[in-house]
Amino acid sequence: MAYFxxxxxxxxxxxxxxxxxxxxxxxxxxxxKRVLMLDLDSQCNASLILIGxxxxxxxxxxxxxxxxxxxxLFDGVPAQPxxxxxxxxxxxxxxxxxxxxxxxxxxxxxxxDIQGELFLKQSRESNSPDVVASRVRGRIETLLxxxxxxxxxxxxxxxxxxxxxxxxxxxxxxxxxxxxxxxYVSQLAVDRIALLIEDKGHLDALADVPFDxxxxxxxxxxxxxxxxxxxxxxxxxxxxxxLETTMPHKDAIANAFDWEPGLKNLGEKYGDGTxxxxxxxxxxxxxxxxxxxxxAAS
Ligand SMILES: Nc1ncnc2c1ncn2[C@@H]1O[C@H](COP(=O)(O)OP(=O)(O)OP(=O)(O)O)[C@@H](O)[C@H]1O
Ligand SMILES: [Mg+2]
Numbered sequence: 001m002a003y004f005x006x007x008x009x010x011x012x013x014x015x016x017x018x019x020x021x022x023x024x025x026x027x028x029x030x031x032x033k034r035v036l037m038l039d040l041d042s043q044c045n046a047s048l049i050l051i052g053x054x055x056x057x058x059x060x061x062x063x064x065x066x067x068x069x070x071x072x073l074f075d076g077v078p079a080q081p082x083x084x085x086x087x088x089x090x091x092x093x094x095x096x097x098x099x100x101x102x103x104x105x106x107x108x109x110x111x112x113d114i115q116g117e118l119f120l121k122q123s124r125e126s127n128s129p130d131v132v133a134s135r136v137r138g139r140i141e142t143l144l145x146x147x148x149x150x151x152x153x154x155x156x157x158x159x160x161x162x163x164x165x166x167x168x169x170x171x172x173x174x175x176x177x178x179x180x181x182x183x184y185v186s187q188l189a190v191d192r193i194a195l196l197i198e199d200k201g202h203l204d205a206l207a208d209v210p211f212d213x214x215x216x217x218x219x220x221x222x223x224x225x226x227x228x229x230x231x232x233x234x235x236x237x238x239x240x241x242x243l244e245t246t247m248p249h250k251d252a253i254a255n256a257f258d259w260e261p262g263l264k265n266l267g268e269k270y271g272d273g274t275x276x277x278x279x280x281x282x283x284x285x286x287x288x289x290x291x292x293x294x295x296a297a298s
Contacts, residue, residue, distance in 0.1 A: 014222075046104075092265065
């Protein structure tokens with residue numbers, strides 16, 4: 001049974017898709033895990049990073065996207081979740097020349113429409129928007145969980161904001177990684193998503209949950225070596241669990257956003273960002289495993 005790792009922040013452009021894909025590569029190649037990436041963002045960036053524009057366009061034509069999966073299953077089409085996945089995606093090999101074992105449920109521009117349609121459908125059965133939203137979220141959650149069976153790790157790359165799909169991902173996730181950029185808005189955005197993840201109404205209640213019992217951790221991304229960045233990071237770290245690893249702002253990491261035909265090794269893919277990915281992976285892997293051990297014991 002897979003661990004579900006959501007990568008989420010209601011703030012946009014903080015590196016959710018970038019870190020999702022970097023971790024997918026690290027777990028598949030270094031960790032030899034079977035990894036599945038679920039692209040829950042209608043911008044489809046994780047898909048574009050893993051299969052490129054043409055690949056994504058082909059996936060749409062072949063009706064292998066999250067929207068097709070949701071539409072079909074809500075309509076009762078007897079399909080299997082695996083029918084919608086693309087196998088062995090990405091432009092990285094596993095060290096022996098074979099493509100890294102990452103499967104992908106491609107994203108879709110229609111994901112928002114679907115959430116709206118589901119909401120309307122459910123509205124016929126209840127007048128309470130809260131009840132409707134929670135039912136739709138519950139349906140999406142069930143559909144996401146169905147992917148767990150054949151993987152070690154399922155990564156959910158969430159859209160910015162708080163879509164029902166993002167809320168479903170937060171519920172589904174065993175752990176949530178919350179990347180942030182060190183700036184003033186980030187503190188508020190991290191506070192907000194932390195309340196949702198821990199299901200607390202206000203920050204005082206959140207503060208009562210010890211850091212090592214929280215389901216999420218934050219990570220500073222796009223860090224430049226300035227005093228201002230350090231102060232922002234320390235401010236957020238005073239209230240939220242945070243990885244020791246910080247991801248620097250590097251061209252090599254930005255460039256890895258672009259899919260290229262052919263397979264390369266991780267070092268070629270991430271250049272001088274490879275060391276940073278090693279540090280990130282060596283901290284995230286035990287964090288997830290600790291959770292797995294706790295789950296196995298319960
Ligand atoms: N550590 C980094 N160094 C340099 N560039 C980075 C770094 N992390 C992310 N970027 C760049 O910042 C931009 C935003 O990153 P990304 O798309 O991963 O963020 P996001 O949180 O997924 O955004 P969205 O909210 O739109 O989904 C991209 O162009 C990416 O290449
Ligand atoms: Mg993104």
